[in-house]
Amino acid sequence: MANFPSDLKYAKTHEWVKLAGDTATIGITDFAQGELSDIVYVEITAVGKKIKRDEPIGTIEAVKAVSDLYAPVSGEVIEANEALKDSPANVNKDPYGTGWMAKIKVSDPNELKNLLDAAAYEELARKSAHH
């Protein structure tokens, strides 16, 4: 089974969040990258925009299919991981490290309470895995 660091928070839509001050770094979970497989293109469309929790802020293209990236918290998207342009496979190799996707200046830190902890997310991932 995939890896779920305990210092992160997780959204039901398979994003992880790491908060430092008022800046949340986000990406997709190890489980999600495994399901998508072979990620070839990540586009964060909302850089510079104010967004609400659960809104799409970008798209993730894998060989097989495309999926949306949702904002796990509300705020302003202040940065996208430019390195993914040349190395999208970092999301598969290192989803919680070099595979991070965007940074959001969080408007309401209380929102993080709505996210799952590692144990709860692992449970959700286990149920989502059909095998």
Added chain:
Amino acid sequence: MLKLTPFHDRHVAAGGKMVDFAGYDLPVQFHGIIPEHTRVRTTVGVFDVSHMGRIEVRGKDALAFINRMTTNDAGKLAEYQAQYSVLCYPDGGIVDDLVVYRLPDCYFLVVNGANNEKDTAWLREHLSGDVRMDNITDTQAQLAIQGPKAEAVMQKTCSIPLAPIGFYWAAHCEIAGVKGLVSRTGYTGEDGFEAYFPAVSASKVWEAIFAAGKEFDIEPIGLGARDTLRMEMKMALYGNDIDKTTNPIEAGLSWVVALDKPEGFIGSDVLKKVEEEKPSRRLVCLEMQDKSIARPHYQILAQGQPVGMVTSGTLSPSLNKGIALGYVKRQLTKAGTEVQIDIRGRAAAALIVKPPFYKHGSRK
């Protein structure tokens, strides 16, 4: 309840990500579509295609029956020769695409797994004269061994020399001591073989092929890479690029439509007319001009107006760019024509190119 192929346990043990495909629990990938794709392009990979439908047709009138049901001319087949062909409805729409083998004691049809029941019923409905049909799908295993090293691998396991077997020719032989049929056929654009043998001997053959291929880093390959490999060659996939709403002429399959068969075939009247009047649309190859990836059902545009529809699309692992197949109006099918594809609301530039996308396949 999903059906299992004779190799199911091996796929699970190898870490295959299993999905429902054609009613079978099959691996979509093992360790990644791109590395599996590259394995087949560079050395050799093995596909479990036991889900394909396998039907034997025999009897005095077998040839006449097959010639009435299929678009290609099975009368031109020599013993042990195979041909790609199409089953059509009377309106020219496609029931399925298939491979027809002429074997010493029967004609052997290999159809898409998802269409096996439909095709069997369709054929049975039209039986006439001295013809007997046996669907042997459940008792036979089928593997596709594909890649530039496929012959080197298979030669170690087969009891006869393989070099004389030409493209779309077959031979009976022993594979790892198991009696079966091998043919130089495939769905990848690489040199390669398909092997048919009794399901009860599946383990023995699998082990022998993997032992023989060890020096070439042989690997099992999932359905994901099967799809990207065939797309790079513009090989049609039933359900995507061809179906009952498309005809073989517009799908670019005129080369397997023998309109000169004296007795005709189901759909021949309509297809003759399509050929004479030229189809209103054709299946073309599209290469994306930026990093976007087109997907099935995305609209194709010219000057902002819809001119067609994408039927298959992916990132080409060999070219590292987005490629797609789609139908466009006949007037726009020339290589070099610039069109756009509506990628979730954004018009992305695409170029119509000559097939295949990948031009360095080892297929002979």
